[in-house]
Structures are given as structure tokens and as C-alpha cells.
Amino acid sequence: MSVALYRKYRPKNFSDVTNQNHIKITLQHEIESNHLGHAYLFCGPRGTGKTTLARLLAKAVNCLDLKNNYEPCNECDSCKEILEHRSLDIIEIDAASHTGVDNVRENIINNARFTPAKSKYKVFIIDEVHMLSISAFNALLKVLEEPPKHVIFILATTEAHKIPATIISRCQRFDFKKIFAKDLVTRLRWIVSQEGMEVEESVLEQIAKHAGGCVRDAESLLEQVLSLGGQKITAEQATLILPRSDHNLFYELFSLILNKQKAEALGFVNKLLEDGIDLNQFTDNFIEFLRQLLIYKVTNNPHDLARDFDDNLVTRCIAVLAKAEETQIINIISKLLANKDLFKQNYLVQLPLEITLIELCSLKIAVLTSVKPVTALPSIKPPINPVSVSTQKDEAIVFAPVHEINEVPIAEKQVVEEIVIREVGDLIGFLNFWHVVLKEIKEQNYSLFMSLHMSKPLSFVDDKLVLGFLFELQRTRVDDLKSMNIIKEALLKHLGRKIVVETIIDSKLTLADLPKSTNFDNQVAALPKTPEEAVSDVASEFGGQVVG
Structure with missing residues (x-):
């Protein structure tokens, strides 16, 4: 049985890790100076290298022959045991399936008392640590407060907000970032070359965009594309595997709304339904797309779009946003959010989105700058022969002079x-x-x-x-x-x-x-x-x- 690409090409050195330089440099300095912390907390989205860097750190602190004073050699007995997952001193625990206090006492607290079997440090890697129960966290807290000198804890999580502050305060926290699309393309290109195959650049770019900053997702999708066979994979072949880009759909719908194309917008919804797309999820993702456009409109920084969009889409978005206003985007988002509850009703699944699009396409004024200031009082022309009236008694009440205005439709x-x-x-x-x-x-x-x-x-x-x-x-x-x-x-x-x-x-x-x-x-x-x-x-x- 073949090994999955994300496992086959898992980084073995810090230099192989894609991005996360702010974390790699800090860890390398700690290893080089031998000023290691007793507990680390790795936070961030899935597939960004948390477990990979945890294993690299465990391997580096126990390596018998470090390269450049911080890179594991991958050749000594300690490195080989860790690479082959047979080291007795590297203990990986999935907190999602070991949530109770008894699991923490048995697998962590009791094990931490004993010195390492062969290595310099005994390293506990606890993945999805936020899944632990309150009592389990309390038990873990005790050993984090007074850890043995030979023990290092590495906690990994995608939801740091669920971890008690007492735990976080006793760890060195590192926040992982999503990987930029261009960096994902570079890594995918390297993997393709290692596999002795060719894939068109446009295919790699599509894979990187679909991955959403997740290296593991990108490598898994690349593996599906490579399974098509042949020495060279073309864009036409890749369409059989790659899902259609939702971002292009979002852009199309946004353009229809701006241009008030009501009939075309309804036809667009019907097409989504025919393609089997979940309209509730599509609406959520469309709101996120609009949020990204709004951020760009405020910051005017193309990098805010380049993070998730391909170059062609970035160019098109910038062009259409030049004609749009912030208030238009805010108005669209507000309408979509206001009608979200309709998806929970037992109506036609397309009805909530259709109603929202009709409302948005029917608005005659959607931009603040296009609305003329309106006074509270309609106006009259001053009379030709104004009558002299004493206003001494009501001098605190004065009506402003007004001018003729047209009736507002x-x-x-x-x-x-x-x-x-x-x-x-x-x-x-x-x-x-x-x-x-x-x-x-x-x-x-x-x-x-x-x-x-x-x-x-x-x-x-x-x-x-x-x-x-x-x-x-x-x-x-x-x-x-x-x-x-x-x-x-x-x-x-x-x-x-x-x-x-x-x-x-x-x-x-x-x-x-x-x-x-x-x-x-x-x-x-x-x-x-x-x-x-x-x-x-x-x-x-x-x-x-x-x-x-």
C-alpha cells in the first residue's frame, strides 16, 4: 500500500517547513542556546504544521548530533526511533479520544514521574488539547506548575479559546498562520518534481486556492490529481478532480447584485440548486467572500485578496470594487445576515436566497454618497409680501429658512x-x-x-x-x-x-x-x-x- 503524500513528504528538518518562520526561528534559538521551555502551546488552523513542528522539536532536543546547532541529523539512533514512531520517550496523545481525568493521570502524570528510557527529554505531544474535560485540565495543571526537569509538554489545538487561562499562562504560546497560496504552489511544485511527474502551473494554483492555506489539504488534493496517471497532468484533466472554484461563483453573484440583474440572479440560484450545492453553506461562504472584499475596500491592500484569490480573480475584484462603495457591501452583508434565519424554516430551500437577491436588486439607492442630504421639513417659497409677525413670545422656537425640493420617489x-x-x-x-x-x-x-x-x-x-x-x-x-x-x-x-x-x-x-x-x-x-x-x-x- 502506498504512503499518502502528506506523510511521505512530512518535513524532517526545520528548513523543510513551509512558512511559520516566526515560530521556527524562536525554537531554533532555544535549541541552540539550550534554553528550552517546559511547556509549549501550538495554536492555529488545521494543516499548518503544528504536529509537524512538535515532532521536529522533540527530535531536535533529543538528537545526538545536531546540525547547525539546531537541526536534527535524522541519522542517530534517537532520530531514527522518533522517525519510525518507536521511541519510548516521545508520547503522543490524542486528547479527542482521551478526554477524562483518568486518561491524563494514567498517560501523562504517572509517566512524567519516570526518567526517559534512552533520550535526554521525555516529550508529551498532546494533540487537540482543547477537548480535555475541566477535571482533566485541572489534573494537567498540577504537573505544568511543577514539571520534572526531564519533561517537555507540547500542546496543540485549533481552538485556543477553549483552553483555560491557567494552562495558557504556563506555556510558551505560538500562533500558526495559514499558508499563502504562492508558498503552497512552491511546495506542490517540489513534490511533483520528486514524484517525477509534470503538472501544469494553473492546476497547482487551483489546488493552492482550494486548500485555503492548509498544506495537508493541498497535498491530499494533489495526490488525487496525480492519480489520473500519465507523466503530465493538464488543466483539462484536472477538472475531473478539482472542485469548481466557489470564489468565481461568488464574484459572479456579486456582479449580478451590483448591476441589479434580478432575473439573472434568480437563474444563478437555480443553477446552484441543479449542481447540488448547499445554499445555506453557499450563503455563509458568500458572506465571508464579501467580508474579504470589504476589508480590501477599507485597507486598499491587494495582499488582503491575494491570500485566498488567484491573480485573475484579484484583478477582476479590484476592477469591480472601483465602482462600488463600502456601504453597498455592508448593505448586502446585512441583508444576507438578516435573512439567514429563513433557512431554518421548512420552505423551499432556494426561497431565502431568492428573496434576499430580489430585495438587493430592487434597491434604487444603495450607496450613501448617492443620496442627497434630506432636510426634516419640506420647503416653501417665501411669500411675495411677507406679513410682519411678532415672534418675541416664541423667540426660543425659530424655524429655519427652507428651499423648494422635489418630491422623493x-x-x-x-x-x-x-x-x-x-x-x-x-x-x-x-x-x-x-x-x-x-x-x-x-x-x-x-x-x-x-x-x-x-x-x-x-x-x-x-x-x-x-x-x-x-x-x-x-x-x-x-x-x-x-x-x-x-x-x-x-x-x-x-x-x-x-x-x-x-x-x-x-x-x-x-x-x-x-x-x-x-x-x-x-x-x-x-x-x-x-x-x-x-x-x-x-x-x-x-x-x-x-x-x-
């Missing part, structure tokens, strides 16, 4: 409700919204509302609001951290951006300057909801009438 209104940034540039414009903000606060915290009612907005410049108070008691109440958070959230909700709030005592204020409670309720109730109501209310306030 219904489809646009729905999006504007999601993304609204108010045009408020001065105190007069701000006062148009202040009553609505107060009403929002009143519903959340009546006591805070009453304290704010004893204040008056003094200025609003560069998104900074200054509130003047008559009494220190109310000012202190409003300036409280919890109260200030409520105020800022209400301002953010109604103005669409963060506002800085400052509170001061204004000695010029009098009770007559503060708004009356009865007037406040009427003002909020009378706040116009439609363009017609706005025109009528403002004209009535100034004693005028609507002409034309």
Missing part, C-alpha cells in the same frame, strides 16, 4: 429611511430637530427629559452643541455619563451623525427663556409629517397663506 424614500444625514449647519437649523430629540429622550428617561427642559441650546457649530442651564442641579444631572449617552444616541438617531455635547451654566438665562411644557407637547405634535402639512403649518405660523 417612493422607492428612494425607503432607502433614505435607512441612511439619513440631516442638513443642520447652525443653531436655527438644529432647533427644528431639538423638539423631536427631546421627545425621544422623554420616552426613555422622563427624569432626564425634565432636566433638559430646564436648559436652552445656546450654539450649534461644527457638530458641537452647547446647552445652557439655569441651575447647577440640572446641569450635573445631564452631564452624567449615562445621561449623556442617552442624549448622544438620540441625536445620532435623528441627525445621522455623532454630536459633541457641552453643558454650561449661563447667568444670562431666565425662566422666561426656557420652553414651557405645554408648548413643548404642542410643538412636537405639530411637527409636520408631509410636504403639504409643512407648507400649511409654516404659513399659518407667520400669518401667511399658500399661493398657487
Whole structure:
């Protein structure tokens, strides 16, 4: 029976390990200086070299004839025993099948008491250590606190967050990274040459992309491709083995959404269904694809895409992202996440994704920069002969001058409700919204509302609001951290951006300057909801009438 490629070409020296240089260099220095730790924790994704480096470390610390003061020779008795898995002093334990405290006591604690049979160190390699039970971790903790001098522990895991902090704090932690596609291609090319065969470069690139940074997956997939036979494997032959690239499918769907191609998007879903693709899993992976595009859009760093995409796809993604906005990608991700629960229902399997795509393709405004700022009050033209009206009694309530705007289509209104940034540039414009903000606060915290009612907005410049108070008691109440958070959230909700709030005592204020409670309720109730109501209310306030 032939040996699997990932076993046949498992690295025998540190120099053979693909990437992970930040870990290799540290371990090599420790071996060379003989300053070894008693416990190591190797964390990272599967297939990135955790177990391989654990065995290399075990082999190096026990090698009788080190090369370059840190590389195992692979020729001495100790190295040969470890390579052939017959060393009594290298104990590998699969924590997934030995989770209990009894297993830890029997296989680790009791064994650790005895000196090595032949080697300098007795090394315990515990794979998938996060699978141990709490009691097993507690038992392991005791021996990690006071380890024998002749024992080294190497813990490996893909889920470091499940390991107790007391264990992690007693280990040297090393975090393994996924392997870049170009480095995987280099290793695959070397393996192909060792096998005396030829594989087209495009095939190796496809294998590397499908592996997702996992060396073992890449080598296993290469083995399937090589099994096609012949001295040279072409891209056409490899299509019989290699799965279709999901990234290209994701790119195609993303383009359909951006171009609002509703019918084509539905046809795309039907094609996925015919090909037997799990639409729930496809949606999850599509969200991850969009996340990568969003990261690139923010960082503008092509390496964020090159890690998982081939060069051709990177070029296409960069081209389409040049025409897209961050808010578009965020909107797509939000819609997909919002409709994820529909997959749990007993409906047609394609229905949740179809509904989401129809919604996304139907939006007329999806980009923040394409939405014109909308004022809260529809506008009127000032009357030709304005009537002189005394506003002395209501001088705290001033309506901002407004200008004629066009009616917003219904489809646009729905999006504007999601993304609204108010045009408020001065105190007069701000006062148009202040009553609505107060009403929002009143519903959340009546006591805070009453304290704010004893204040008056003094200025609003560069998104900074200054509130003047008559009494220190109310000012202190409003300036409280919890109260200030409520105020800022209400301002953010109604103005669409963060506002800085400052509170001061204004000695010029009098009770007559503060708004009356009865007037406040009427003002909020009378706040116009439609363009017609706005025109009528403002004209009535100034004693005028609507002409034309």
C-alpha cells in the first residue's frame, strides 16, 4: 500500500517547513542556546504544521548530533526511533479520544514521574488539547506548575479559546498562520518534481486556492490529481478532480447584485440548486467572500485578496470594487445576515436566497454618497409680501429658512429611511430637530427629559452643541455619563451623525427663556409629517397663506 503524500513528504528538518518562520526561528534559538521551555502551546488552523513542528522539536532536543546547532541529523539512533514512531520517550496523545481525568493521570502524570528510557527529554505531544474535560485540565495543571526537569509538554489545538487561562499562562504560546497560496504552489511544485511527474502551473494554483492555506489539504488534493496517471497532468484533466472554484461563483453573484440583474440572479440560484450545492453553506461562504472584499475596500491592500484569490480573480475584484462603495457591501452583508434565519424554516430551500437577491436588486439607492442630504421639513417659497409677525413670545422656537425640493420617489424614500444625514449647519437649523430629540429622550428617561427642559441650546457649530442651564442641579444631572449617552444616541438617531455635547451654566438665562411644557407637547405634535402639512403649518405660523 502506498504512503499518502502528506506523510511521505512530512518535513524532517526545520528548513523543510513551509512558512511559520516566526515560530521556527524562536525554537531554533532555544535549541541552540539550550534554553528550552517546559511547556509549549501550538495554536492555529488545521494543516499548518503544528504536529509537524512538535515532532521536529522533540527530535531536535533529543538528537545526538545536531546540525547547525539546531537541526536534527535524522541519522542517530534517537532520530531514527522518533522517525519510525518507536521511541519510548516521545508520547503522543490524542486528547479527542482521551478526554477524562483518568486518561491524563494514567498517560501523562504517572509517566512524567519516570526518567526517559534512552533520550535526554521525555516529550508529551498532546494533540487537540482543547477537548480535555475541566477535571482533566485541572489534573494537567498540577504537573505544568511543577514539571520534572526531564519533561517537555507540547500542546496543540485549533481552538485556543477553549483552553483555560491557567494552562495558557504556563506555556510558551505560538500562533500558526495559514499558508499563502504562492508558498503552497512552491511546495506542490517540489513534490511533483520528486514524484517525477509534470503538472501544469494553473492546476497547482487551483489546488493552492482550494486548500485555503492548509498544506495537508493541498497535498491530499494533489495526490488525487496525480492519480489520473500519465507523466503530465493538464488543466483539462484536472477538472475531473478539482472542485469548481466557489470564489468565481461568488464574484459572479456579486456582479449580478451590483448591476441589479434580478432575473439573472434568480437563474444563478437555480443553477446552484441543479449542481447540488448547499445554499445555506453557499450563503455563509458568500458572506465571508464579501467580508474579504470589504476589508480590501477599507485597507486598499491587494495582499488582503491575494491570500485566498488567484491573480485573475484579484484583478477582476479590484476592477469591480472601483465602482462600488463600502456601504453597498455592508448593505448586502446585512441583508444576507438578516435573512439567514429563513433557512431554518421548512420552505423551499432556494426561497431565502431568492428573496434576499430580489430585495438587493430592487434597491434604487444603495450607496450613501448617492443620496442627497434630506432636510426634516419640506420647503416653501417665501411669500411675495411677507406679513410682519411678532415672534418675541416664541423667540426660543425659530424655524429655519427652507428651499423648494422635489418630491422623493417612493422607492428612494425607503432607502433614505435607512441612511439619513440631516442638513443642520447652525443653531436655527438644529432647533427644528431639538423638539423631536427631546421627545425621544422623554420616552426613555422622563427624569432626564425634565432636566433638559430646564436648559436652552445656546450654539450649534461644527457638530458641537452647547446647552445652557439655569441651575447647577440640572446641569450635573445631564452631564452624567449615562445621561449623556442617552442624549448622544438620540441625536445620532435623528441627525445621522455623532454630536459633541457641552453643558454650561449661563447667568444670562431666565425662566422666561426656557420652553414651557405645554408648548413643548404642542410643538412636537405639530411637527409636520408631509410636504403639504409643512407648507400649511409654516404659513399659518407667520400669518401667511399658500399661493398657487
